[in-house]
Amino acid sequence: MATELRYVGLDVGGTTMKAAVVDDDGRVAPHVSLPTEPERGQEAGLETMCQAIRMAIAAAGSTLDEIAAIGVATPGTMDLKTGYILDPPNLKPWRNVPVRDYIAHHFGKPTAFQNDANAAAMGEYWSGAGAGTRSLVMFTLGTGIGGGIIINGEVLEGEHSHGAELGHMKIEMTNPRLCGCGKRGCLEAYASATAVVKRTEEALAQTSPTSILHSIRREKKLTARRIFEAAMAGDALALRIVDETAAMLALGASNLMHVINPEMVVFAGGMVEAGDWFLQQIRRHVPTYAFPVPAERTQICFARLGSDAGFIGAAACARQLIRGALRR
């Protein structure tokens, strides 16, 4: 329709960037992907972003004139107020890149800039697992644990762009594990995919070699996926690791129920592929940690948009520049 507004969402990852045109109702045109190749430097990176945006517009059979606004999501560290990427570990050697203003000037369009985990949460809120909810908290389980919080259509960015760094809540004092961030006791050090493998390796070193994980480890690299598969096949050690992981994620979710108290908690990332069985385990542990009312009423779901959540959420942030927050 000629009168319908359209937005471009771009999600820049360490390996790949993805972009698509999304319309005012969240309908997504075919997306495009380009290699990010951060090692080619930030000037090349900015040009690749522009190229991805142009390709996405073409893939939608659209023209730049029809685009109302652009949204860009990148990994941190960043300054959301000024629209800069600062010193992102996943985009080395980029440093102090004025992403928002560069894209805005290049295309002459209002441009939103957002952290990738926040954008993914916004995508799920707009048209994924959280469609229809007023508020959601999302945990993205991967190498680390990312987070995003949406309340009444607005990303909780925080005063210094550190809102929803949920993987770095401290959940242990007595014997706190070292986290990749350099601190101790972070949720990420217990329940990220990386941490699941590490905890399993430690358990294997301490047990007699009866677990099928011992033989898997002799032949292949131990991964969270293989540990979850072993659990589904009934391996006792793997079942214990998965159950402990579910308990830790339930504790993390419960902490957010006592801070944000959202309508929904969403889990995203590779572990989601373990399926509903794992979700049930997380849900089962929640009443141990959360007050009865939020334990009973908070919806706990898996994400639905997969790796498209980032560019859809970036488009949602672009839409917000034009339409205001998507309050419900």
Place this chain on the structure above:
Amino acid sequence: MATELRYVGLDVGGTTMKAAVVDDDGRVAPHVSLPTEPERGQEAGLETMCQAIRMAIAAAGSTLDEIAAIGVATPGTMDLKTGYILDPPNLKPWRNVPVRDYIAHHFGKPTAFQNDANAAAMGEYWSGAGAGTRSLVMFTLGTGIGGGIIINGEVLEGEHSHGAELGHMKIEMTNPRLCGCGKRGCLEAYASATAVVKRTEEALAQTSPTSILHSIRREKKLTARRIFEAAMAGDALALRIVDETAAMLALGASNLMHVINPEMVVFAGGMVEAGDWFLQQIRRHVPTYAFPVPAERTQICFARLGSDAGFIGAAACARQLIRGALRR
């Protein structure tokens, strides 16, 4: 001024209720106090609330006609959406009391209803420690640990009125202390005034009687205040307890820096009387737990309004009904 709007704020506690008229700029008229006497039942309680509001209007030399709106804060449990107190442990035997609608109908005024800890945070945001900030997180340290979160002038109420139950964040898995709420590992079970006394009693039972706390305990009831005084007098055990408490509060504050990432963290309650020395100890522990940027930039302060914060914040919630959120 005849054109200036005025509000009544009422803060209902388990023992006393306090009310005052507050003008549009946060200037507070003399407040009034009445005993709550919850044991007389909820009908009597509602009538006492009305009486406190009338007395506050009279104490301000004002009339009901000059009042634009009323705000009432009460302890939980509650349903903020419907304006009911549900089953408050501190107001037994009250149950399912339609506070907001009762007051609104009685006075014929728009009436706001808020949790007492949220209202206190709102008071500090409006005209206390947080005046001028965009966002703050407040921890109130007493028998338990209450919390309030204000972002851009709005109370984070949560979907089921459980927003900012900060005392019930879990911070320990290995050997989690039992909390008054029935769960384990809550911040409150470590760092409330009650928990400080309990941790001290345990330490005293395990140490030779060299601490001055041993002799204090033989003569008087051990209180958080006496433990802090012993620390200030140089007692080694008391110093250790206070330092551990500061570390746990720094951990709690850091968790909020990684979830809300506010401009300011405010501590309120009796421990505040320990003075700037204790605040410095909390600040010193923050970099152990928080990322460098929020650790460096988040203001960590004591509350300024004391027990007036509740009715001032209740008035701020009333003001919001008329003026909208106090965004900065």
